[in-house]
Amino acid sequence: MGVMTTRAESAAATRRALLDAAAELLDLGGPEAVTLREVGARAGVTRGAPYRHFTGKDSLLTAVAAECWERIGDQVHALRADPALSASEKLRGALRALIDVGRNQPHLYQVLFRRRANLPGQLGDGMDRLRRQLCGPEGDPAVADRAAERFQDEFLAVVAALAGERNARHYGALLLAGAHGIAGMELSGHLDMDKWHTSADELVDTLVRMVTDAGEMT
Amino acid sequence: MGVMTTRAESAAATRRALLDAAAELLDLGGPEAVTLREVGARAGVTRGAPYRHFTGKDSLLTAVAAECWERIGDQVHALRADPALSASEKLRGALRALIDVGRNQPHLYQVLFRRRANLPGQLGDGMDRLRRQLCGPEGDPAVADRAAERFQDEFLAVVAALAGERNARHYGALLLAGAHGIAGMELSGHLDMDKWHTSADELVDTLVRMVTDAGEMT
DNA sequence: CCGGTTCAGATGACACTGTCAACTGTATGA
DNA sequence: TCATACAGTTGACAGTGTCATCTGAACCGG
Secondary structure, three states: OOOOOOHHHHHHHHHHHHHHHHHHHHHHHOHHHOOHHHHHHHOOOOOOHHHHOOOOHHHHHHHHHHHHHHHHHHHHHHHHHOOOOOHHHHHHHHHHHHHHHHHHOHHHHHHHOOOOOOOOOOOOOOHHHHHHHHOOOOOHHHHHHHHHHHHHHHHHHHHHHHHHHHHHHHHHHHHHHHHHHHHHHHHOOOOOHHHHOOOHHHHHHHHHHHHHHHHHHO | OOOOOOHHHHHHHHHHHHHHHHHHHHHHHOHHHOOHHHHHHHOOOOOOHHHHOOOOHHHHHHHHHHHHHHHHHHHHHHHHHOOOOOHHHHHHHHHHHHHHHHHHOHHHHHHHOOOOOOOOOOOOOOHHHHHHHHOOOOOHHHHHHHHHHHHHHHHHHHHHHHHHHHHHHHHHHHHHHHHHHHHHHHHOOOOOHHHHOOOHHHHHHHHHHHHHHHHHHO
């Protein structure tokens, strides 16, 4: 907690500041508003500095997304450990953890579900492998993927506790897709109360009830 | 079909060419690849020409999205009129109409569900109203919204034929959100077969079966 | 047939972006 | 102590969206 002097500490601090600035700009005006120049300025450095911590703008945004995946992953993990909540309450909480991101940070939410770079990459550029090895401790997209997968695993565990191991995966996919769809439609303004006579919250409740009933039937 | 000479015809032709070029570029490399210069070049005009037909790049992309909404709206309409299909087959077809856009034109799909401009706009800029009045026959976002709503109405009719008027709206919203979520997760690479032990098609079948069963129960 | 008008399109310019190469200075470690 | 690694700076470049201005030909009232 002392005054930071070592170079490693200082570098870590700027990296953090860059991530925070990027996240803030993303919330304010979307990916277009995340300008490396402005990010640098808010972090107290200049436009070129981010390239010492990320391979580029895309890498920076991916890192922000990764932190969000980790955050909601932790959130669901905590939910899962809470003894005061019933199984279906935990499920509702997990679904809302995702949807709330869409509500509170819509632009960030869209970055979470961005089209991934070509996964196969068997050959790729060759250049890519080298870049990742040189730049970060680990390739950024890989980190984001791991974080996303962690969230999905936590989510899966919640579903399994309610619907049983057997159907957990199928239901899990359906529920996650359902929540993602609800969040996406609300976010894009296509979930109009006047048209559908229902709300995102009601739809989430329906999802929860659906799997709860099915779980009891087994 | 004769040689076009009148100015109105020529202008309409370039407008069409601009839309086609934009759609093609969008498919190839996403919104970032849709460059007004390249769009103009492919349409046989120069960079400034699109501004005679659209208020800007955003307006152009919105128009492309509107045409897609119309297309799948027509598709569902045709489905609805097909006497050879059962009610649940029609529903499956409607869901797949949307999902197939996500599969075949992923970038276009994301434009369909873009975050809408601030809807309230009671006061807005004041400038906006003026611009819309001057530029197109109608404001572009309004056109896209109408086209999207048309698709939703067609979809709603398909659901109503299966689940009854009473629950049509609630189920409709749930199904549409489900399909949107499935498409979105598949598109973003988050629907991994190894993890979920299921596929987009299976999930769609589950959705259809769900509402079919519920419809029979009433 | 004619002259002015309208308007699709061309062009020049501007501010701004992501990205890289080259450079600088300082903490680090032998 | 001194060479080195490396976070950060700076200059430059190719694109980008957007606007103001200009041009020329189709239009239309007389």
